[in-house]
Amino acid sequence: MMPMNHLRRRDVLLGSGAAVLTGAAPRQVQAAATVLRVSNRANPDGLDPATGIAGSDHVALYPIYATLVEWDYATLKARPGIAEEWSFPDPLTMVLKLRSGVLFHDGTPCDAAAVKFNLERCVNEPRSSVKGDVSSIASVETRGTDQVVVHLKLPNTALPLALSDRSGMMISPKALASPNGVVRNPVGAGPWKFVSWQDNARIVLARNESYFKPGFPRIDNLEFTIIPELNTGLRSVIAGENDIVFRVEPPQKVVIDRAKNLTLVMGPTLYVHQFFLNLSHPPFDNLKLRQALNYAIDREAFNKATMMGLAEPTNTLLPKSHWAHDPSLDAAYPYDPAQARRLMAEAGVGNGFEFNVLGYPDQTAQQRQEVLIEQLGKVGIRMKFTRASVGDSSAMYFGPEKRGDALLAAWTGRPDPSSSYSQNFAKEGFYNTGHVQLVPEMPEALAAAQSSVDLDQRRETFRRVQKLVVDNALFCPLVFDPEIDAHGPRVKNYRPNLLGKPKFDEVELA
Amino acid sequence: MTALLSWLRRDLRGAISLGFLAALTLLAVLAPLIAPYSPTAQSVAEMLAEPSGAHWLGTDDLGRDVLSRLLHAIGASLYASVLAVAVGAAIGIPIGFVSGFVGGWFDEAISRVIDTLLSFPGIVLAVGVTGALGIGLTNGMIAVGIVFSPTLARLARAQTLVIKHELYVDAARCFGASPWRIIRRHIMPNAIQPVIVQLTLLLAMGLLAEASLSFLGLGVQPPTPSWGAMLARAYSYMEIAPEQMYAPGLAILFTALAFNALGESLRIALDPTMRRR
Amino acid sequence: MMGKRVRLALRRAAQVIPVLILATLVVFLLLHLVPGDPAVTLAGENATEEHIAEIRHFYGFDQPLAVQYLHWLANAAQGDLSHSLISSESVRTSILQHFPATLLIVGLAMLLSIAVGVPLGILAATHQGGPIDTAVTSLASLGVALPNFWLAMILVGWFALQLNLLPATGAAALTEDPVSALRHAILPAVALSAGGIAEVVRQLRSALLEVLSSQFVRTLYAKGLPPRLILWKHVLRNVGVTLLTVLGILFNRLLGATVVVEAVFAIPGMGSLIVQAAIAKDFPVVQGVVFAMVLVVILTNLLIDVLYSMLDPRVSV
Secondary structure, X not given: OOOHHHHHHHHHHHHHHHHHHHOOOHHHHHHOOOEEEEEEOOOOOOOXXXXXXXXXXXXXXXXXXXXXXXXXXXXXXXXXXXXXXXEEEEOOEEEEEEOOOOEOOOOOEOOHHHHHHHHHHHHHOOOOOOOOOOOOEEEEEXXXXXXXXXXXXXXXXXXXXXXXXXXXXXXXXXXXXXXXXXXXXXXXXXXXXXXXXXXXXXEEEEEOOOOOOOOOXXXXXXXXXXXXXHHHHHHHHHOOOOOEEOOOOOOHHHHHHHOOOOEEEEEEEEEEEEEEEOOOOOOOOOHHHHHHHHHHOOHHHHHHHHHOOOOEEOOOOOOOOOOOOXXXXXXXXXXXXXXXXXXXXXXXXXOOEEEEEEEOOOHHHHHHHHHHHHHHHXXXXXXXEEEOOHHHHHHHHHOOOOOOOEEEEEEXXXXXXXXXXXXXXXXXXXXXXXXXXXXXXXXXXXXXXXHOOOHHHHHHHHHHHHHHHHHOOOOEEEEEEEEEEEEOOOEEOOOOOOOOOOOOOOOEEO | OHHHHXXXXXXXXXXXXXXXXXXXXXXXXXXXXXXXXXXXXXXXXXXXOOOOOOOXXXXXXXXXXXXXXXXXXXXXXXXXXXXXXXXXXXXXXHHHHHHHHHOHHHHHHHHHHHHHHHOOOHHHXXXXXXHHHOOOHHHHHHHHHHHHHHHHHHHHHHHHHHHOOOHHHHHHHHXXXXXXXXXHHHHHHHHHHHHHHHHHHHHHHHHHHHHHHHHOOOOOOOXXXXXXXXXXXXXXXXXXXXXXXXXXXXXXHHHHHHHHHHHHHHHHHHOHHHHHO | OHHHHHHHHHHHHHHHHHHHHHHHHHHHHHHHOOOOOXXXXXXXXXXXXXXXXXXXXXXXXOOOHHHHHHHHHHHHHOOOOOEOOOOXXXXXHHHHHHHHHHHHHHHHHHHHHHHHHHHHHHHHHHOOOOHHHHHHHHHHHHHHHOOHHHHHHHHXXXXXXXXXXXXXXXXXXXXXXXXXXXXXXXXXXXXXXXXXXXXXXXXXXXXXXHHHOOHHHHHHHHXXXXXXXXXXXXXXXXXXXXXXXXXXXXXXXXXXXXXXXXXXXXXXXXXXXXXXXXXXXXXXXXXXXXXXXXXXXXXXXXXXXXXXXXXXXXXXX
């Protein structure tokens, strides 16, 4: 799977790394220790993958925790991770075959027993934030030390890719048993070991010498500096204080282009800016008003004003480069203010309507809000904003309080599209905050999307789900965020991925 | 009126600052009429344009006219300053008067609370409280007002302590005037002058606090323009359009200067010993 | 004599405790009289009502306010400032990690304020009414009215981005890399010191003017002593006392002003800590940061009071 020359070269380097441990030639080798300094926007909300919440945590979690399944960077098709292969002997059984000899950072084995322990924890732990991902699991059993049999309650072909996310991040059971847990002392089997974490300042990781992929990682130490303002983060890379900054805002592309020492890296992502709508009460229990909202937004102008035209306008959750994208829906909601007014008149609110919306307080979020306020104002749709932090506004909107009629935020995407669609549009889906099902065909369509195995077949089932969502205007997507990363001259081999959550295993330093 | 005129003639600095603030208030009121564009009208075609005949101060990141936004932001800034000072005065001044007048253990306790609050780094408390109350200009300025109140309470108390031993207050007490009447009729009118000076100086602090909170995203909320929020946005685009950061900053600077200068002038004008000099 | 000073110091120290308790109570009430339930935020996605209740109970949010406060206070007295609701980090650890960066820029800003402010203040006072005095006092007025975060932006624009002389962002630990730490601290400290210089100039000028117009100094002039000698020997002795007072005010003010300046420079200090915590409603952190800042301010004032009594024997408590 990996080019052989890499293996050989890295074997030599690994040998010299071992010399550090034995103390043979510490000085010279330590001087050569390579450090990748990453400007990271968010302080993690904890480094326990099964209890954390924020989508921004992954960048710090991936280096520490190896996942059972990995994905292809460009297409997000499943690839082996700790699990070498997997199969569905029948629709209600999944068998994972594990790599042998995988060790956690504390030296304990990451074997079938450890995997069983982790999966059961995801299901049973009261604070588990990944219950949705593993809700189809009925029970887990081990077969020898390298096979895990997962029994399912219902067919779920999305499970392998779900195990490339939080629920597939294997934690050392021994570390979990310690009184402090792993929230601040994470122990995984990933390419780097945890060293230290200062809140809102810095996370330091050091090479895992016994990482199961020979030759990786290519850098000794990984350091995240937490800089909430992306512009400031970019400035730190220009000044050479950091090596890489990821997911900067589109206007900063001009700055990257102008800075001679920076390399621009771009790509599409699944991260979609959208209005989540509460479908259980007015105004958005009314199909015509949901459609009016969708017609009243000029996504192209929004893209130009807030994304420098670099984003991809959309009516769905899947970008053009995704395997399940349906081109026939691209023109579902063109900018048509006249149509929006007509629909509002049919709904009996010809002069427009007002709704309460929650949003974030940072500068770029405010900029997006300002553009939308202006666009919607033209057809008489008025937004009353309440601004709060990401966690706070999510809690107010999705929590028991159910505050507001809509949330202007983003869907960060999931490796498997069926997770995205069921969590947003199933009646019990956490992000369907009204918890109503306005589309009678939806449960059956979602189930079909989860039980098909063959890729072409899955594409067809997703076509149906997407069309139901678009026809009923169950949400109001805007654009896919472009991935815009910048790194300094020392960084080699950095590749973005479609999920938009960078991994650094392959990165080298010149 | 003539006293005012003669004061203005004698005190050029005071006259200029008062004139500036009066003009600013007028501009705030007239902003919808005189601003060349709507402060929220966006134009994708003209983002971050340099100053020109059409846009004297250029346009911002959404193609909005900076001059129009600057004019429309005056209202929010003045409102914020006045609100913070009003909250501070409403809490601090009565407490100061009563504490100073009543004296004894009550005064001792109040003084202790005042000293405690004075040892808080002001903006830190305002940031903490704004986060808790919910993000928004009014909440932010109430928090700033709370921070201002101990300064005013201490001043009002100190004035009361001096005045309550004056002969005319003793006389009133002898004639059986109620404490409230003494505070209202004798202490307040005589103690209020230094307080007014302090209020004027606090207006400048309120303005700077508003700008700081808005810069941090905790103050004025979009699409309402605010000088502090304009600076925050300008900072985001500093590499592309560095000239954007000057106009709002100068607006804050000059307004704060005017409040301070007016305060100093009032101090001289209202202080009998200074006037004689 | 020594015994008296020690007694004074002890007495002052004893007064610190009720002030601290009062301060924490005020902050606690301000933060907790606010609607909203942090347990919901903490419960996160897919949270059930039972799960939320569990969390509420776990953190003690279901207890009466008085109990919550006394619990916090009892722990604080033992040095335990509770944990962040968001990241579970010990608040004390967070504060210990973030305070050095803040103290470095505040300390540097105080040094700058004094180094620039004292000569300017003396210059202004000794040339009262002249053009030098006018120039200096005008500068001071400017310094008071200048929004320090705006000055910070301008400094970043000119010295970091255009001239590339100094780093635009971040901080380094003084203990690990002193040169880098100072280079990072210069621009933030300059931005902070504008207000500090103005404060020093104004206070010092008015204090000196008072001394210069006093009976005592007038007598010295009448005796025919050279003005320079009077200034150096008799007047400047008073400068120390004034400076001590100013230092206390300055420290408090700069500690507050650093909040916004840290945001401009992305310095991981106390300001960044409290802003992030306040927006996220991470109450234990907000409470802890305010507590730590008040503690430092009060201890500084205590120290100043004691020094004050040494410099000026007339002061007694």
